[in-house]
Amino acid sequence: MELAEAKKKFIETWGKLGSEWGINRTMAQVHALLLISPEALTTEEIMETLSISRGNANMTLRDLMGWGLIEKQHKAGERKEYFYADKDTWNIARQVAKERRKRELDPVLKALDELTKVEGDVNDPEYKTFNKSVTDINKLAKNVDRTLDTMLKAEESWFWGSIFKIFK
Amino acid sequence: MELAEAKKKFIETWGKLGSEWGINRTMAQVHALLLISPEALTTEEIMETLSISRGNANMTLRDLMGWGLIEKQHKAGERKEYFYADKDTWNIARQVAKERRKRELDPVLKALDELTKVEGDVNDPEYKTFNKSVTDINKLAKNVDRTLDTMLKAEESWFWGSIFKIFK
DNA sequence: TTAAACTTTCAATATATTTTGAAAGTTTAA
DNA sequence: TTAAACTTTCAAAATATATTGAAAGTTTAA
Numbered sequence A, B: 001m002e003l004a005e006a007k008k009k010f011i012e013t014w015g016k017l018g019s020e021w022g023i024n025r026t027m028a029q030v031h032a033l034l035l036i037s038p039e040a041l042t043t044e045e046i047m048e049t050l051s052i053s054r055g056n057a058n059m060t061l062r063d064l065m066g067w068g069l070i071e072k073q074h075k076a077g078e079r080k081e082y083f084y085a086d087k088d089t090w091n092i093a094r095q096v097a098k099e100r101r102k103r104e105l106d107p108v109l110k111a112l113d114e115l116t117k118v119e120g121d122v123n124d125p126e127y128k129t130f131n132k133s134v135t136d137i138n139k140l141a142k143n144v145d146r147t148l149d150t151m152l153k154a155e156e157s158w159f160w161g162s163i164f165k166i167f168k
Numbered sequence C: 001t002t003a004a005a006c007t008t009t010c011a012a013t014a015t016a017t018t019t020t021g022a023a024a025g026t027t028t029a030a
Numbered sequence D: 001t002t003a004a005a006c007t008t009t010c011a012a013a014a015t016a017t018a019t020t021g022a023a024a025g026t027t028t029a030a
Helices: A003-020 A023-034 A043-050 A052-066 A089-116 A125-152 A158-165 B003-021 B025-035 B043-050 B054-066 B089-116 B127-152 B159-164
Strands: A070-074 A081-085 B070-074 B079-084
Touching: A003 A023, A003 B043, A003 B089, A003 B127, A023 A070, A023 A081, A023 A125, A023 B159, A043 A052, A043 A081, A043 A089, A052 A070, A052 B043, A089 A125, A089 B003, A125 B003, A125 B025, A125 B089, B003 B025, B025 B054, B025 B070, B043 B054, B043 B079, B054 B079, B054 B159, B089 B127
Parallel strands: none
Antiparallel strands: A070 A081, B070 B079
């Protein structure tokens, strides 16, 4: 396979994976493009390479910055803004986990906590089943949350740190 | 909060979480409904409770069965099919992980493996960056894959088994 | 067989999400 | 200042995804 072809395929693959994970395709593709670029790129270059509009490129780049996956770079003597991606996969995984935790897990935990507090008749099967499922799911969600928290601070924990080092 | 209200809220919350995780809202809602139902429900009952059409209900129920999250139940002397959900959260998490791995991770791993094999000039920064990123991501993806595999077989591994027991 | 009781299918429709692009806004150098 | 170089915004359009519901298909009991 040619390098050029391989690049296209990588961008496509990353885009598909992203869209399956609730990250929009373009965002994942821009990220992929920056991941394999040795140099920071301008909005123009990104627009051109991926055939997307200026507006789309701008929004996507801002989103990616919001996710902490890319950063702006200013080149001396130039007005244009350049963008580059953090290439450390471990950081990428951490950032994504961190953002999704904040955006998705936290609100769910809050809702579940309220729902476990709902009171009812212990002899009512409707109530019993409801309560058991909600409590169990809440327990699982809390554990996931706690693990993510530990993972995000992995550097500080010898235990998880040594486990996660395997992944690097 | 009333039980009835709490049920609605649970279905809504689960639906939202599902849609953020690439599982469609209705599918997650039907699953939520069955999770909190002490008895197996018919298609009719599900349609009515969630205000969805027969077609939608049918497709969703089949999808859920495909994911291994619900099962059909036949009641003696009745023609109708009843559906009920596995209420063990650990099983739910395992099933979801298993399905997503098969559907999403496996194809990506295959694509990445090919891309790491692409050859090029080691002095070309374009090639070097491409190769490094793809190789790193491939490594991470393989580790995730291996971990999921272990997790799905957790019962057999004293090491992971004892770690994951914490989650139950 | 037959017909009632169900389940499944799928083209049409509705809804949600993403993208565009032109206009407005901002910054900088002269 | 001013105007060129750039960035941002957002309503409208395009695209993608989910849902409907009526018709077709299947199963079962008599």
